Amino acid sequence: MPFRLLLTIFCLFFISLINAQENQSVKIRKVVIDAGHGGHDAGAVSPDRRVYEKNITLSVALKLGAMIKDKYPDIKVIYTRTTDIFIPLITRTEIANKNQANLFISIHVNSVKARSASGSETFVMGMDRSNSNLEVTMRENSVIALEGDHESKYEGFDPKNPESYIIFSLLQNAHLEQSLIMASLIQDQFSKGVIKTNRGIKQGELLVLWKTTMPAVLVELGFISNPSDYLTLINKDNHYRFAGSIFKAFEEFKHQYEYGSKIVADTLKDELVATPIIREEPKTETKKTEKASYRIQILAVAKILPANSPDLKGERNVRFIRVGKFYKYGIGDYERLEEAEKDLPLIRKKFPQAFIIKVEKGTIVPL
Template sequence: MWIIKRYFTYFKIFILIVFFVSVYGVSLNAQYKINTVVIDAGHGGKDPGAIGKKAYEKDITLKIALKLGNYIKKNLKGVKVIYTRKTDVFVELFKRAEIANKNNAQVFISIHVNSNEKSSYTGTSTYVMGVDKSDENLEVAQLENSVILKEKSYKKNYKGFDPNSPESYITLSLLQNAHLEQSLQLAKIVQDQFRTRAGRKDRGVRQAGLVVLWNATMPAILVETGFISNPTEEKYLMTDYGQSIIASAIFRAFREYKNQIEKNSKYVPVSSQKTNTNKQNTSINKASYTKTETGIIFRVQIRSSANRIPSGSSEFKGLKNVKEINYKGIYKYYYGATDSFSEILKIQEVVRKKIPDAFVVSFKNGKRIPLDQALKEIGRR
């Protein structure tokens, strides 16, 4: 009889363990999740995009976008899919990222078809917003950006950006991409999928000044799914089969990226998402928050990393009071905090002597926003 009693006690302990594990499990699941994606079918309506012998870019991008959305909806329950367009309509470039920003999407995927004077060009490439380094990338950017000339008030909406002026691209390259690492991470998986699973030629991950990605406040990529100027690829991209292969490759890449990011953020204790700096820095932050009516605060981003960098690490080059924020699975490190733009520029100047690629970023009520928007809100532009 005592044996039964003892086993009953063990059983109670077992139940208790199961209970705690499940409760703890729930709290782990409350970590960062990718639950909204915006899929952007390039071009549309009066803008056909690149024109092939038989097809328009806008028709191919729409078909692939809808297929991609369906794969996500079907296979990744709990992920909300938002399209910038579902039919053959014209959507201004700035509105596309705006849709993603307004819906708090965590990923923005823009689908396009490439074109080149040389019909021999084939293959896929995935672009992220960044400093352009080659003529070919600049050409693609000019081609994709030229659509804004079809928009009524493009000068106002793009702050004087002229898609044909090289100076405009230099200005654009000065704006830092806050989500560069993650955009590159996703872009790389997309290209891996194209090469290894979809059997497409891999032209690599590239960076260019692409207006459609410019204002996205989340990791954002632009996928060139092939060349409409190459008759074989045009034919492939026009078929339901080709579109399905391309869409499923992007789908698998999105799923893998989602898993990687969520796994990365899953075991981060909530406390480390807050500041790990000393009281002095916290008080600066607090003062700035209460002082500013707009809720805007500027910081200098000095590092970002998939792995946590301990405070006092030599990577911070002796900078003290570095603030750590775990943002979407990536650790970001900031120095300084002020509501004054001129003050943060001074701080940036000092920091750049130690860390040359440090750059100014802006937050509104603790949420990362594009620098342009912040400057507009404080009346600097």
């Protein structure tokens, strides 16, 4: 066989191999559903001490899994537990990572000292120093005290010591954008569900999300410490509704994941990141180009970052565009697509998930 023909066949084979891999990678094939707590870890306990978080989370998790299996038999649903057993946080993450799941959903029930707190919220991994978030993250992380040898398993992490949370400062944002999308879809559904108070998307340093290698969210269905939420949470029929809300969010996420983002920009702003100096400038001086330009998006988060944020990895000339609940941070201002393409590999060394966006009149438009 002539060498060139052989080479062509080899190339065709190689290309088809890449295509096969790409086609596989855009489909949701495996979902891990994590029922929070279990066994000797009851999780949050109701004020009358009769209802445990671990039982509600398992009930909702199993119903959600059944809904996914029923409608999408090709998707493999993996539970971290299906019975009342104790599973260390790190094992839950390992189950998701080992299975190369495309999505990780951890289900929890909230509890705080203030009885008035109510509503649902969804966490994604991230640094947020606000006290209310810290109360939840510390409580959810404190489970590791029930595990043996947690010092070595969690790199010396002490859930009760705020200083310990520094280990998260080198956080990678690889799946943050997709986690935020899933979180946002869940909260949208919850606000139409049985507990309508929408406390929004939160970022927290949650051990169970920390080392996941896929989009991952932690859902807090409601507050067992609140009298009204409590009555909703203990009603078994409502467990189907909670599961149904997460399922609808999952379906929308699946669609976006497989067919590209359909998020429509609502409030759109194009501003310079607030560095201590730039913040002094009046907003009217914010650059708004009439002509389309290209930019490299490095990350998307649910809040405005300070210019010295570790998430920006020392990048200075960063701007964000607000799209719905997200702040999409980008570098550069290129007139031509080719120029952005030239810089992309360099920026990907620092931000592996970076990609090119087209900006027109302060909004992101299709490339």
